[in-house]
Amino acid sequence: MVLFSLISCSKTNWNENFKEKNKSPFGTYILFHEAEALFNNNEVHYLKENIYDYLFHHVKDDDFGNYICIKPTAYKLDKEGLSYLLDYVENGNNVFLSLNYFSEHLRDSLQFTTNNLDEHVYTPEDLKLLNGKLYLENKDFKNQPYLFDRNIRRNYFDSYNENNTIVLGTVEVNNQKQPNFIKIYYGKGAVFLHSNPVVFTNYNMLNGNEEYVENILSYLPSKDVLWDPQIKFSKYSNTPEEKQDSIFKFFLQHPSLSWFLAVSSIGLVLFLLFNSKRKQRAIPIIKPLQNSTVEFAQTISNVYLKEEDHKNLVDKKITYFLEKIREKYLIDTSNLNKEFIKTLALKSNNDLSSTKYLINTIIALNKKSECTDVELIVLNNMIEKFFKK
Secondary structure, three states: OHHHHHHOOOOOOOOOOOOOOOOOOOOOHHHHHOHHHHOOOOOEEEOOOOHHHHHHHHOOOOOOOEEEEEOOEOOOOOHHHHHHHHHHHHOOOEEEEEOOEOOHHHHHHHOEEEEEOOOOOOOHHHHOOOOEEEEEOOOOOOOOOEEEOOOOOOEEEEEEOOOOEEEEEEEEEOOEEEEEEEEEEEOOEEEEEEOOHHHHOHHHHOOOOHHHHHHHHOOOOOOOEEEOOOOOOOOOOOOHHHOOOOHHHHHHOOHHHHHHHHHHHHHHHHHHHHHHHHOOOOOOOOOOOOOOHHHHHHHHHHHHHHHOOHHHHHHHHHHHHHHHHHHHHOOOOOOOOHHHHHHHHHHHOOOHHHHHHHHHHHHHHHHOOOOOHHHHHHHHHHHHHHHOO
16 A cells, blocks of 8 residues: 555655655655554654753653654754753663764764765765665674665765774675664663665665665664654754754755855846846936925934934924024023023013923933933923913
8 A cells, every 4th residue: 555655646756855754755654654563562752842852841761762863964953952862872772863964063972974975966866876785794684785776875984983883784885895884882872873864765665675674773672762853943952053944054065056056146146237237227307496494304303203312302402492592582591590590481471480390391301311202292392382472
C-alpha cells in the first residue's frame, strides 16, 4: 500500500526533504512509521516543540532514552540546546544524528571533523549520479557492501578522538573506505553520528536497503525514542544569532544560489538604471506664487503637534504673548513680578486674579523641561481669553 502511494503520483518530487509525514522518495515516512517495530515496540514520541524546550519542561529524571534526528542539517538545535542535550547524554542517554552538515559547536564539543566532497551538489539531476557503497564494521556485516544507486554524497568523518570514538560504518570514497558512521562515548551515554541521512529515506527503504537501516539503528539500546522533526525553534534558548531562519542565510550556504542572488541583484539595479534614463521626466507645472503665510503657520504647528513637542509650542506661545504685551501695552517683560502683574491688569482691563494666575502659569511652564498637551491647551485658552478684554 505504501509503495503504491509513493509511485502513484503523476509527477514525482525527487527533492530531498526528509519529512516524516512525506511519502515522496526522499521523505522519511516509512522509517518513522516503522520505528516502533525497529525499537522492539518501545514508545516513539514525535516532538512538536524544540528538544531544548521539551527537555526543560517534560524530562525531570534525566532519562529520555534515545534522541533521533535525521535531516540535512539540525540548524534548529542551537548551541544552548545542544549543550543541554549533551548534559542528558552524559547522564546515560543516547543521541543519533544523521546529517549532511554538523554544526561547528557539535564538532568542537565532540572533537571531530568532516569532509564532504559533494557539498555543492544539491540539484536532483546532479545527485542522481552519486552512487556509493556503504559498509558496517561489525564482524557479522564485515565486507558486505550495501549498494545505493543515487544521492550518496562522499561525506565522511575526517578526524575524531580515537580515545572515545569507534568506527561503526564506512563509505567507499575513491576506492578507500572512509568512516561515515561513528559512536562517540560521552559520559555514561553515547552520540551516534551518521553522515549519509539519505539512506533512511523512503526511496532506499523500498529499494532493497532496509536491512542496512535496520542494522544501523540496532546499535541504539532498546529504549523509548524522541524523534525530532526540526519543526520549531526554541522559545527559551538565549542564542538568537543561530535562530535567524533567514532566506538569505540559506542562499549564502550554497555557492550556486549565492551567484543567482548576486546576478539577480545586479540585473535589478541595471534595469532600474536603464529604465530611468529611457523615460522622459515629467515637466512640472509652475504655478504663480501665492501668499501662503497662513498655510505655512498651520503646517509648522501641525508638525510640532505630530511630533508631540508640546514644550516647544508652549515656549513659542509664551514668547508670542510677551511680545504682544510689549507691543500693545508698552510694558517691560523682563521681570514678571507683582508690579508687572498689577500694571498689566490695569492696562489690559483684566481683573488682577486672572492676570496673576496667567503670569504664574507662564513662570511655572518656563521652568519645566517637558509639557503635556493638556498644559498647552490650558495656556492657549488663557491667552486667548486675556486678549479678548
